[in-house]
Amino acid sequence: MYNKLGRYVLMAIFAFSALVSVYFYQYQLALISATLSAFILWSHIKQSSVLLASKHFKNSDYERAEQVLNEVNRPDMLSKGRRGFYEFMRANIALKREDYETAEYHFQIASRYPLGGKNDKAYVLIHLANLALRKRDAQKALVYTERAKELATSSRAIEIIKNIEKEAEKLAN
Template identity: 55%
Template sequence: MYNNKGRYALMAVFIAAALVCLYYEHYQLAALAAFLFGFTIWSHFRHSSVLMASKHFKNNEFGKAQLLLDEVRSPERLAKSRRGYYEFMKGNMALKEEEWDKAEYHFQLASRFPVGGKTQKGYVLIHLANLALRKKDKERAEAYVKLAKELAETARSKDIIVKIEKELNRL
């Protein structure tokens, strides 16, 4: 759970340790340091700073979360378990900035990846239904609501779905 600068510092320490171990002919320790260097690189591409960003996101520190999410250069390289959270947070950030098309794009991607439990996936679909309702696309909104109903477990999500359905009936 490091940001990019922390990971780069850790990689430098592992390289330095490997070089020192090679100098003193401790080849097994040098191999271990090289392995840890490789693991850090793998972690950098597969997990990046998404976990730290989610911590800030849950604490309503959206500026810090946005900075950490911006460190992800290639979201397509993220592990499936991280990609869903990444897209979910980016979609919510876009909603806060009232960038509806961008939010829809990120929520569409988040719906294709694991985002947690049924409740989280339900909220992704609720956001998509709400965005479709905003565009007055009744068919898509109804489809999202139908899927969200199947996943809704909390009273709050069920209440939101009822409100969306009332708005759909007005269209």
């Protein structure tokens, strides 16, 4: 759970250790050091700083969470699980700033990736339905709520879906 700079420093240390081990004919140590450096590189590409950002996000430190998320150069290279959380956090940060277009964009992407569970995915769809209502698109909101109904497991989520459906039906009439 290191930031970008910390991972780069660790990779450099292990790479240097591998070179020193080769210089002293310690090939097993060189292999271990090179493997650790490669593992950290893989972790940097596939996992990045999403876990560290989620820690800040859960503590409602959205500024710091966004700073850590900005360290991710290529979100398309993240693993499926990390990409979903990355997009979910980006969308929620955009919602807090009332940047609804960006929030909708990130929620759309988050809906394509696995999240924690069915209920989490239902909340993504609920957010999308709310954003559709904000745009006065009742039909889109109803489609999102139908999909969210299939996934919702908590009574709170089901209640929110019912409220959105009522608002969408008022808007459609």
